[in-house]
Amino acid sequence: MKPTHIEHIGIAVKSLETAIPVYEKLFGLSCYAIEEVAEQKVKTAFFKVGQTKIELLESTDPEGPIGKFLEKKGEGVHHIAFAVDGLAETLTEMDAAGVKLVDKTPRKGAEGLNIAFIHPKETIGVLTELCEKPE
Amino acid sequence: MKPTHIEHIGIAVKSLETAIPVYEKLFGLSCYAIEEVAEQKVKTAFFKVGQTKIELLESTDPEGPIGKFLEKKGEGVHHIAFAVDGLAETLTEMDAAGVKLVDKTPRKGAEGLNIAFIHPKETIGVLTELCEKPE
Numbered sequence: 001m002k003p004t005h006i007e008h009i010g011i012a013v014k015s016l017e018t019a020i021p022v023y024e025k026l027f028g029l030s031c032y033a034i035e036e037v038a039e040q041k042v043k044t045a046f047f048k049v050g051q052t053k054i055e056l057l058e059s060t061d062p063e064g065p066i067g068k069f070l071e072k073k074g075e076g077v078h079h080i081a082f083a084v085d086g087l088a089e090t091l092t093e094m095d096a097a098g099v100k101l102v103d104k105t106p107r108k109g110a111e112g113l114n115i116a117f118i119h120p121k122e123t124i125g126v127l128t129e130l131c132e133k134p135e
Numbered sequence: 136m137k138p139t140h141i142e143h144i145g146i147a148v149k150s151l152e153t154a155i156p157v158y159e160k161l162f163g164l165s166c167y168a169i170e171e172v173a174e175q176k177v178k179t180a181f182f183k184v185g186q187t188k189i190e191l192l193e194s195t196d197p198e199g200p201i202g203k204f205l206e207k208k209g210e211g212v213h214h215i216a217f218a219v220d221g222l223a224e225t226l227t228e229m230d231a232a233g234v235k236l237v238d239k240t241p242r243k244g245a246e247g248l249n250i251a252f253i254h255p256k257e258t259i260g261v262l263t264e265l266c267e268k269p270e
Binding site: 001002003004005006009011012013018019022026027028029049050051052073074075076077080082083094099118122123124125126128 | 136137138139140141144146147148153154157161162163164184185186187208209210211212215217218229234253257258259260261263
């Protein structure tokens with residue numbers, strides 16, 4: 001695989017209501033969408049910076065992945081997502097090469113993207129997602 | 136201010152020797168430079184992904200900032216850097232607006248960039264750097 005760019009940076013925050021004004025006032029970014037991803041138990045706020053999105057992630061359930069992350073590590077970067085072409089083929093190749101994957105086939109993520117997570121044991125402390133725009 | 140793109144993502148790792156092959160083999164990126172920044176007590180490896188660089192940061196001194204981060208939080212994203220135009224003016228404006236800054240004026244960072252850090256209390260769990268290419 002060869003990622004084309006950083007698609008987004010996912011940042012866990014306790015409260016979107018507190019965090020959105022920081023990104024708007026301090027960094028001059030515009031929140032262009034807020035989306036709830038029920039399956040992931042998060043509410044997400046999106047900002048665009050060049051090729052990359054900042055996704056602020058507020059937990060909607062302490063037992064969800066962001067809820068647990070906040071409990072364990074506090075607020076901060078939760079994951080990085082690379083944009084790739086040919087996500088399904090990439091995952092098949094990684095799986096064949098013995099790379100541990102959370103998702104062996106693409107699933108739907110925020111904004112309708114096809115996404116998959118690599119198992120964190122493979123990526124040295126940084127939870128890493130791969131994303132592809134659907135056809 | 137209005138950042139133009141994510142200039143880099145700084146990731147603290149215990150060992151560049153272990154981490155570089157992961158970024159090369161797993162993600163298909165090329166390490167194009169390794170640089171020691173003595174003042175920051177780090178050795179850095181650089182990869183380019185679209186507009187953004189991945190900077191892997193290995194500590195050269197347990198008492199340095201990356202050494203302390205690794206001790207406290209383990210491997211993971213250490214900071215995010217926004218590229219901005221007019222860094223000195225941006226810092227002056229932020230300071231006047233009461234924003235706490237680590238660096239009130241630009242200093243030299245890796246790759247000869249002018250850089251400054253915002254105080255982490257301002258940015259909700261994400262240490263944030265501003266960067267500008269020198270004239």
